[in-house]
Amino acid sequence: QEALDKGLEKTKEGFFSKITKAVAGKSTVDDDVLDNLEEVLVTSDVGVATTLKIIDRIQARVARDKYLSTTELNGLLRNEIQQLLAENNSNDFRNFEYGDHKPYVIMVVGVNGVGKTTTIGKLAHQLKNAGLKVVLGAADTFRAAAVDQIKLWGERVGVRVVAQAMGSDPASVAFDTIQSAVAANEDVVIIDTAGRLHNKVGLMNELSKIKNVMNRIVPGAPHEILLVLDGSTGQNAFEQCKQFTEATDVNALAITKLDGTAKGGVVIGISDQFKIPVKYIGVGEKMTDLQLFDKKAFVDSLFK
Numbered sequence: 001q002e003a004l005d006k007g008l009e010k011t012k013e014g015f016f017s018k019i020t021k022a023v024a025g026k027s028t029v030d031d032d033v034l035d036n037l038e039e040v041l042v043t044s045d046v047g048v049a050t051t052l053k054i055i056d057r058i059q060a061r062v063a064r065d066k067y068l069s070t071t072e073l074n075g076l077l078r079n080e081i082q083q084l085l086a087e088n089n090s091n092d093f094r095n096f097e098y099g100d101h102k103p104y105v106i107m108v109v110g111v112n113g114v115g116k117t118t119t120i121g122k123l124a125h126q127l128k129n130a131g132l133k134v135v136l137g138a139a140d141t142f143r144a145a146a147v148d149q150i151k152l153w154g155e156r157v158g159v160r161v162v163a164q165a166m167g168s169d170p171a172s173v174a175f176d177t178i179q180s181a182v183a184a185n186e187d188v189v190i191i192d193t194a195g196r197l198h199n200k201v202g203l204m205n206e207l208s209k210i211k212n213v214m215n216r217i218v219p220g221a222p223h224e225i226l227l228v229l230d231g232s233t234g235q236n237a238f239e240q241c242k243q244f245t246e247a248t249d250v251n252a253l254a255i256t257k258l259d260g261t262a263k264g265g266v267v268i269g270i271s272d273q274f275k276i277p278v279k280y281i282g283v284g285e286k287m288t289d290l291q292l293f294d295k296k297a298f299v300d301s302l303f304k
């Protein structure tokens with residue numbers, strides 16, 4: 001919780017200083033206050049659709065009770081956000097057992113620069129600490145740097161990395177990785193992929209080719225398609241989420257870099273709009289700065 005509080009500090013500060021301004025000089029929640037609140041939520045990157053949902057609910061409450069004091073607004077907002085996150089099953093992963101599948105195969109997708117490699121490294125570290133045998137597959141073969149970085153994380157964390165020459169077929173890297181994981185009786189396979197969005201059909205084909213290969217060795221694989229989004233990019237993160245969910249069956253999200261930004265509201269908007277569980281959040285650059293997303297702890301931290 002402490003690391004989370006620290007990671008969300010900027011979002012929290014931005015959020016509350018804006019809300020304080022939004023209600024300045026007002027004792028009751030009126031149309032002006034609601035307009036201001038709408039702007040606060042939109043500029044905190046909650047997203048327009050989700051913001052309107054929240055405002056509508058608060059407006060309904062005002063209409064029902066005839067009177068809502070501005071001092072009650074924080075509490076109400078907190079409840080509404082909690083409610084929105086609860087409607088999305090974001091905590092499905094809480095009690096997830098990796099042992100359900102062996103090996104458990106994770107395919108990691110996302111555009112370059114969002115923190116994909118770092119997230120893979122952090123995740124490998126966590127899983128290894130949990131006593132699991134982890135192997136990484138460097139299937140982003142389009143950038144030499146990507147392969148080198150995965151290797152570096154492998155060394156740092158102490159897990160095996162499967163890589164081929166730059167430019168080789170990503171599906172072939174995935175194949176080698178999974179096959180060797182099966183042979184070595186390893187528990188979790190994490191495959192990095194290239195994050196090229198410029199051509200959706202190309203992306204779709206590439207990802208489905210990798211998936212097919214995985215499935216040939218381990219039926220049902222990949223068990224998890226983890227999309228990594230940079231939380232500090234606001235609306236770009238929404239757009240990327242849209243593109244990737246159209247290109248492949250993303251079933252988990254990791255939202256990174258929440259520590260460096262006041263745009264943490266993106267977690268709320270993306271959960272609400274895409275209904276895909278946010279599984280992890282990144283709150284720093286260190287190996288230990290990846291957390292399983294806990295919606296209650298998240299809201300608690302925002303409203304502390």
Ligand code: GDP
Nearest residue numbers: 112113114115116117118256257282283284285
């Ligand atoms: P990739 O191109 O998507 O693989 O991105 P990288 O993993 O190389 O990360 C890009 C930069 O973002 C690096 O400098 C990372 O240290 C940084 N980064 C990744 N995750 C986080 C995070 O949660 N918080 C912060 N502050 N930086 C992060």
